[in-house]
Amino acid sequence: MSIRIMIVDDSAFSRVILADSLQQEGYEVVGEADGLESLVDTYSQCKPDIVTMDIAMPGADGFECSKVLLAYDAMAKIIVISSMKDEETEAEFRRIGVVGYVQKPVESEVLKRVITGVMSPDRLYEQLDNWSIDMFQEALAQSVTRMTKTTTTFSEQTRSDREVSQGITVVIGIIGRYSGSMILDLSRETAEKMAAVILRRPAKNQEEVMAMAAEFANIVGGVACSMLNKKESAFGLRVSPPSVFCGEQTKIASPTIQLRGIYANNDFGRIYLGIGFKKGMVLWM
């Protein structure tokens, strides 16, 4: 089945040229929009695999149209096609969640390469996705042993985009070639027992328990990302400061990523560790 493409461009001439070139390469042009007004309706009717997006359009520009489309469907795959191509314009599109960027005038070979890239599996991402849970598991086991002199066993891996907290949740953002999140979740009792061993005295209050959980998660995340960067320097992963959440029956959802999860069991109790990365940007030409 051919790849279905929708074109967003205010210029009728540009749409004809692009549609022609796409059809010659064997793609099916299933819809066209000349701006924001018809954007979402056309998209919801034709359900394309890929949307090509011009930047300079009267009224709402390509940034705004991309945001509206991604607000409507977070999974929309947008390739920007524009004569503008500077570092900051590209960076902003990347952060919004656009997956490809091609400079005008469009060479059909280049566009084909980007479309193929967007539609095919990303090998580097797959490696990261496959290695990540093992590395984070290893980092967790090492950190527990170093900080508490106890050992950890692991149960089977899970895949999910939502969990229910056991009591305390630490969220750490990861940034690099692919961005992601690490979630470490444990009960208050488990955290209190760990804090007592690490501090060599019972924690004075909940604040200290939360601080211990944050520091522990930060170490696990940092160690794991270093291990992954050593395996493949192109990942360039770094961790953001931890946020600690505390509450009964709190739901944790990561709508843009699928978390690979594992339960660690040790003397203190059970710790859930979830890790996931966003496929995000694929190809820029």
Added chain:
Amino acid sequence: MDVSIINPVLEAFTNILPQIGFQTVTRQGVSLADSTLLYQGVLINVGVLGPVQGTILIGMDIDSAKQFASKMMMGMEVTEFDSLAQSAISEMGNMVCANVCTNFVKSGINGMDISPPTLLIGNDGQVRLAVPKVIVVDFSVDTIKIKVYVGLYK
């Protein structure tokens, strides 16, 4: 309160929300809080890394989150805060925080990036950010109340 940190965040809300279907974005107050905060409903957590780093949290109660998601999805009825509504809210968090980075670039601070959003949904929750003080901004967005917690440092 460091104005050079808070302004790019305020600007991002007034820039982005009108682009995704909201008519009015009114700032109702700015205050300083300690690193441990209480929350009700939904919190969107986005990690920020670069010369300015930390966390941005966007909070609202469940009914507000449903109204917010409904507006983002062109008025589609949202009766439950389900995975579709969660996805919409998290996309809003991503867009606003991406624009925060862009605004920092405009003020000469380059190399900023953000993590994917994580949602925490619960009641009587407590959150602790890794900064000594958090700037809390109250917004009214088409009468929907949202709270933004800025835990960023240079």
